[in-house]
Amino acid sequence: MFRLQHLCIAITAIALLSACGGGGGSSYGAPSGGSSSSSSSSSSSSSAANAWISGAFQTASTFKDKCATVRTGTDIQGNAYPDKQGTAQDEKMWLRSWTHETYLWNTEVPDLDPALYSTSVDYFNVLKTSAVTASGKAKDQFHFSEPTSDYLARLTSAASGSYGAEFAVLQATPPRDVRVMYTEPGSPAEALSNGVPKLIRGTRILTVNGVDLVNGATTKAQVDALNAALFPSSAGVTTTLVVQDPGASTTRSISLTSQNISPKPVNRTRVVNDSSGNKVGYILFNTFSPYSSESDIVTAMTSMQSQGVKDLVLDLRYNGGGLLAVASELSYMVAGSASTGKTFDKLRFNAAAGNNDPVTGAVNNPIPFYNSGLGFSVTSGTALPALNLNRVFVLTTDQTCSASESVINGLRGIGVNVIQVGGKTCGKPYGFYPQDNCGTTYYSIQFQGTNDAGFGDYADGFTPANSSDTTGVKINGCAVSDDYSHELGDGNEALLKSALSYATAGTCPAISAVSARISAARPAAATGPALVKPRRSIMDSNMDVRLRGR
Numbered sequence: 001m002f003r004l005q006h007l008c009i010a011i012t013a014i015a016l017l018s019a020c021g022g023g024g025g026s027s028y029g030a031p032s033g034g035s036s037s038s039s040s041s042s043s044s045s046s047s048a049a050n051a052w053i054s055g056a057f058q059t060a061s062t063f064k065d066k067c068a069t070v071r072t073g074t075d076i077q078g079n080a081y082p083d084k085q086g087t088a089q090d091e092k093m094w095l096r097s098w099t100h101e102t103y104l105w106n107t108e109v110p111d112l113d114p115a116l117y118s119t120s121v122d123y124f125n126v127l128k129t130s131a132v133t134a135s136g137k138a139k140d141q142f143h144f145s146e147p148t149s150d151y152l153a154r155l156t157s158a159a160s161g162s163y164g165a166e167f168a169v170l171q172a173t174p175p176r177d178v179r180v181m182y183t184e185p186g187s188p189a190e191a192l193s194n195g196v197p198k199l200i201r202g203t204r205i206l207t208v209n210g211v212d213l214v215n216g217a218t219t220k221a222q223v224d225a226l227n228a229a230l231f232p233s234s235a236g237v238t239t240t241l242v243v244q245d246p247g248a249s250t251t252r253s254i255s256l257t258s259q260n261i262s263p264k265p266v267n268r269t270r271v272v273n274d275s276s277g278n279k280v281g282y283i284l285f286n287t288f289s290p291y292s293s294e295s296d297i298v299t300a301m302t303s304m305q306s307q308g309v310k311d312l313v314l315d316l317r318y319n320g321g322g323l324l325a326v327a328s329e330l331s332y333m334v335a336g337s338a339s340t341g342k343t344f345d346k347l348r349f350n351a352a353a354g355n356n357d358p359v360t361g362a363v364n365n366p367i368p369f370y371n372s373g374l375g376f377s378v379t380s381g382t383a384l385p386a387l388n389l390n391r392v393f394v395l396t397t398d399q400t401c402s403a404s405e406s407v408i409n410g411l412r413g414i415g416v417n418v419i420q421v422g423g424k425t426c427g428k429p430y431g432f433y434p435q436d437n438c439g440t441t442y443y444s445i446q447f448q449g450t451n452d453a454g455f456g457d458y459a460d461g462f463t464p465a466n467s468s469d470t471t472g473v474k475i476n477g478c479a480v481s482d483d484y485s486h487e488l489g490d491g492n493e494a495l496l497k498s499a500l501s502y503a504t505a506g507t508c509p510a511i512s513a514v515s516a517r518i519s520a521a522r523p524a525a526a527t528g529p530a531l532v533k534p535r536r537s538i539m540d541s542n543m544d545v546r547l548r549g550r
Contacts, residue, residue: 049062050063050087050090050093052093052096052113052114054113055111057096057097057100058093058097059097059101060094060097060098060100060101060102062094063086063090063091063094063097064094064098064437065082065083065084065086066084066085066086066087066090066091066094066438067083067084067085067086067090067091067437067438067439068086068087068088068090068091068438069438069439070083070084070085071083071438071439075148075149075152076149076152076153077152088119088120089114089115091120091437091438092114092117092120092123093114094437095114095120095123095124095127095442096111096123096127098435098437098442098444099127099128099444101352101358102349102359102444102446103127103128103350103444103445103446104348104349104350104430104445104446104447104448105129105131105139105140105350105445106350106352107350107351108129108130108131109127109128109129110126112126120437120440121145121440124143124145124442124444125143125145127444128143128444128445133427133459133460133471134460134471135460135472137427137460139459140445142430142432142443142445143443143445144443145442145443146440147439147440147441148436148439148441149439150441151434151436151441160233160234160261161232161233161234161235161236161237161258161259161261162184162187162232162260162261162263163187163189163199163232163256163258163259164184164186164187164188164189164190164259164261165180165181165182165183165184165187165189165199166180166182166183166318167179167180167205167230167231167533168180168181168484169531172530172531172532173528173531174214174215174528175215176213176214176215176531177204178204178205178213178230178531179202179203179204179484180199180200180201180202180203180205181201181318181484182201182267182284182286182318182488183197183199183201184261184263184264184267185264185267185268187259188256188258188259193252193254194252198254198256199243199254199256200245200246201246201484201486201487201488202245202246202485202486202487203243203244203245204244204245204246205230205241205242205243206241206242206243206244206251207241207242208226208229208230208239208241209225209239209240210240213226217529218528218529219529222529223529223530223531223532226531227531227532227533231533231534232258234258235258235259235260236257236258237257237258238255238256239255239256239257239258240253240254240255241253241255241256246484246485247485262290262292263287263290264286264292264296265285265287265288265290265292265293265296265297266283266285266286266293266296266299266300267284267286267488268284268488268489269281269282269283269284269300269303269304269489270282270489271304271307271309272491272500274311274500274503274504275500275501275504276504278310278503279307279308279310279311280310280311280312280500280503281304281307281309281311281312281387282312282313282315282489282496283297283300283301283304283312283313283314283315284315284488285297285300285315285316285319285330286318286319287319287320287321288319288321288322288323288324288326288327288403288404288544289321289322289323289544290322291323291376291377292376292377293322293323293377294323294326294329294373294374294376294377294378295377295378297326297329297330297333298329298333298373298384298385301330301333301384301387302385304385304387305385305387309387311389311391311392311393311503312334312387312389312392312393313392313393313395313496313499313500314330314334314393314394314395314407315488315489315496316394316395316400316404316407317396317397317400317422317482317495318397318399318400319400319404320399320400320401320402320404320426321401321403321405321406321428321543322402322403322544323544324367324403324406324431324543324544324545325374325376325545326374326376326403327344327345327403327404327406327407327410328344328345328367328368328369329370329373329374329384330407331369331407331410331411332344332369332370332371332384332386333384333385333386333387334392334411334416335369335386335388335411335414335416336386336387336388336389337386337388338414338415338416339369339371339414340369340371342368342369342414343366343367343368343413343451343452344366344367344368344369344370344406344410344413344452345366345367345406345409345410345449345450345451345543346364346366346367346449346450346451346454347364347431347447347448347449347545348447348448348450348456349446349447358446359435359446360433367545369410369414370384371383371384371386372384389416390415390416390417391416391417391418391419392411392417392418392419393419393421393477393502393503394419394420394421395421395422395495395496395499396421396423396424396425396462397422397423397425397482398423398424398426398461400422400425400426401425401426401428402426402428402431402543403543405425405426405427405428405429405458405461405462406429406449406543408420408425408475409429409449409450409451409455409456409458409462410451410452412451412455412475413451413452413453413455414451414452417476418475418476418477419475419476419499419502420462420463420464420475420476420477420478421464421477421478421480421495421498421499421502422464422479422480422482422495423463423467423479423480423481423482424460424461424467424469424472425458425461425462425463426461427458427459427460427472429448429449429450429457429459430445430449430459430543431445431446431447431449431543431544431545432444432445432446432447433446433545447543449543457473458472458473460472460473462474462475463475463479464476464478464479464480464508465477466478466479467479477502477508478498478499478502478508478509480495480498480508480509482494483495497509
């Protein structure tokens with residue numbers, strides 16, 4: 001079991017991060033001028049101590065946990081709240097100094113008077129760079145905050161209410177188009193109804209509890225009811241759906257009852273033969289986040305090794321990221337001996353940090369290619385299997401993010417030929433340490449990941465070489481649209497079929513031919529009340545750096 005003492009250089013529960021110096025960093029001089037005389041009252045001294053002076057920064061620890069409203073007792077993890085009596089100005093001044101010390105682009109943040117902002121969150125929202133990437137998107141599109149109680153509830157809970165089906169909202173407004181992306185093994189969605197699974201990839205949802213999902217639900221209240229039924233927040237919710245499977249001319253009516261389900265990191269695996277008869281392994285890996293991701297991917301790779309696969313297809317099209325250490329383990333299991341002594345990922349902080357992590361104070365050691373278990377869910381020190389491949393196929397979409405992109409970047413950094421099949425990745429070479437202060441958890445970009453060659457500039461994502469996209473880092477591979485007409489792992493599914501074809505022919509199918517097969521899954525834009533799919537946890541699209549530098 002992963003031990004708490006390993007978390008002092010990690011993204012972790014709030015109290016532990018604070019204990020590791022989460023609000024600290026390099027020391028900055030006190031403001032020049034404005035000092036109080038020894039006869040000043042304590043209130044006037046406090047006022048002077050937290051006064052804003054442009055360009056002068058006190059250390060963040062000066063203001064850490066000084067709160068206008070003090071929490072008492074313990075949080076849901078049993079940790080005592082660290083709050084001390086302070087003011088709203090203290091909270092804003094902490095954000096200002098913390099950003100100055102730890103934000104990756106701290107020199108691009110305007111030094112704004114906190115008094116101009118009514119709340120700490122309002123102030124935090126402007127403490128970021130306004131620069132844009134080559135594609136015109138915000139360089140920092142990941143600046144975020146939320147109540148600490150929400151963060152801890154999500155961090156603590158391993159399972160949540162679900163039917164075991166991940167839905168894709170291809171068109172949120174009428175005529176709405178909602179389809180099944182994939183289902184969880186053994187879930188209500190996979191239960192048999194009249195001899196067939198209730199839901200399969202590509203199944204389209206037509207009605208929900210008798211309400212026309214496609215063209216009905218014309219009010220916000222009606223759409224809210226659809227959202228609540230499609231995306232239950234707890235177990236025990238029963239919903240009746242009328243659905244249509246891909247390629248079918250008829251519809252079916254099914255009933256689903258939600259259960260508390262922990263998504264499987266490795267959803268499915270198989271071994272197929274390419275046209276030359278070589279064994280090709282396929283792994284649908286949907287998240288690096290939970291600790292079980294370590295044991296799941298090790299089990300899958302052990303199976304690939306025992307079956308003698310000559311090529312590997314990693315399906316990361318819906319993998320938003322998670323534990324960077326597990327991404328390193330996976331990359332070692334692909335490359336094997338070629339990764340010996342090499343860096344998987346080196347974190348780059350702001351220039352003032354030098355060779356230290358400005359959040360934890362630890363030396364900024366590079367992350368190696370881990371070749372043994374790390375103790376998340378595989379016994380620490382257990383030797384990992386290795387396929388020793390000089391190339392790997394990675395299936396991607398715009399949901400391939402963060403730690404998933406680190407696999408691409410880390411392997412490319414040591415010369416492994418990464419062949420990308422699918423769409424441009426999300427473009428997140430960045431990460432953060434979630435930090436609580438006075439009941440709000442803040443996510444401020446603090447590091448950028450770079451590979452053994454020192455490269456990490458893919459803020460516009462990775463994109464296949466034959467893509468018409470003019471931005472992003474182009475790498476070997478084929479641009480292919482996501483295919484909802486075939487099950488994931490089916491040799492005829494567009495992305496996997498393209499990978500198998502490339503494996504033997506070394507060429508891509510025509511983009512138009514692939515796109516035309518699935519264009520029917522994309523209805524024309526329209527207006528009306530929109531379905532709102534619950535956003536993924538911010539930590540599901542982050543580089544979680546637990547065990548960094550071990």
